[in-house]
Amino acid sequence: MKILLVEDDERIAQALAEALIDQNYVVDTADDGRLGWEFVKAFVYDLIILDVMLPHLDGISLCQQLRKKGYFMPILMLTAKDTSTDKVMGLDAGADDYIVKPFDLQELMARIRALLRRGTSIIPPVLEWENLRLDTSTLEVTYQDKPLHLTPKEHQILELFLRNTHRVFNRSEILKHLWSFEEPPGEETVKVHIRSLRKKLQSVGASADFIETIYGLGYRLKQSF
Numbered sequence: 001m002k003i004l005l006v007e008d009d010e011r012i013a014q015a016l017a018e019a020l021i022d023q024n025y026v027v028d029t030a031d032d033g034r035l036g037w038e039f040v041k042a043f044v045y046d047l048i049i050l051d052v053m054l055p056h057l058d059g060i061s062l063c064q065q066l067r068k069k070g071y072f073m074p075i076l077m078l079t080a081k082d083t084s085t086d087k088v089m090g091l092d093a094g095a096d097d098y099i100v101k102p103f104d105l106q107e108l109m110a111r112i113r114a115l116l117r118r119g120t121s122i123i124p125p126v127l128e129w130e131n132l133r134l135d136t137s138t139l140e141v142t143y144q145d146k147p148l149h150l151t152p153k154e155h156q157i158l159e160l161f162l163r164n165t166h167r168v169f170n171r172s173e174i175l176k177h178l179w180s181f182e183e184p185p186g187e188e189t190v191k192v193h194i195r196s197l198r199k200k201l202q203s204v205g206a207s208a209d210f211i212e213t214i215y216g217l218g219y220r221l222k223q224s225f
Helices: 010-022 033-042 059-068 084-092 105-118 152-163 171-178 187-203
Strands: 002-006 026-030 047-051 075-079 097-100 126-129 132-135 141-143 211-214 218-221
Touching (some): 002 010, 126 152, 132 152
Parallel strands (some): 002 047, 047 075
16 A cells, blocks of 8 residues: 655654555655655655645645645645644545544554545455455464465555455556655566466465456456456
């Protein structure tokens, strides 16, 4: 899952980005509202964490602009003011949730997971496909109750497929979803990660084409009809 963090406090932004990366999220950071807007136009994000007080374009205005332009990913607002007026303004602007600084990191992570599950439909905290099970809270992955030890990027790819079980993703789309602005590799990198993920799935009993290739289109989970 890919998150955009728009926060001008460098200390908070760095600490929060590191915590999110530790939870296997892909993170882009912007230190002002205008840059955040440019990121949204250029890349695909599953959630935005948006500070209220930002240079150039404040968080309330950016949130309003996003909703007006048809961007409906979940938005979690950060505010230093614990007043009902500021909360109401954020929610009225189109934010889905808010949290007051200083915040408890575990609470913030729980709110992020809840917003990502909500999305446009109800997504359970445990994602399953046949004998595969991925727990988004603990990050544990098993196949037929056998643990799968995945790299962060393999985990992200598998979660992307499990959240979109019938969708075909080409390599370019996978890059946009799962790599940050600062680390864009070539499309061959996706092929390497898919190959490694398939081998690990096979090692615990999954079929060789559990992640199948739709030639000319991309990859998806093997469909059983």
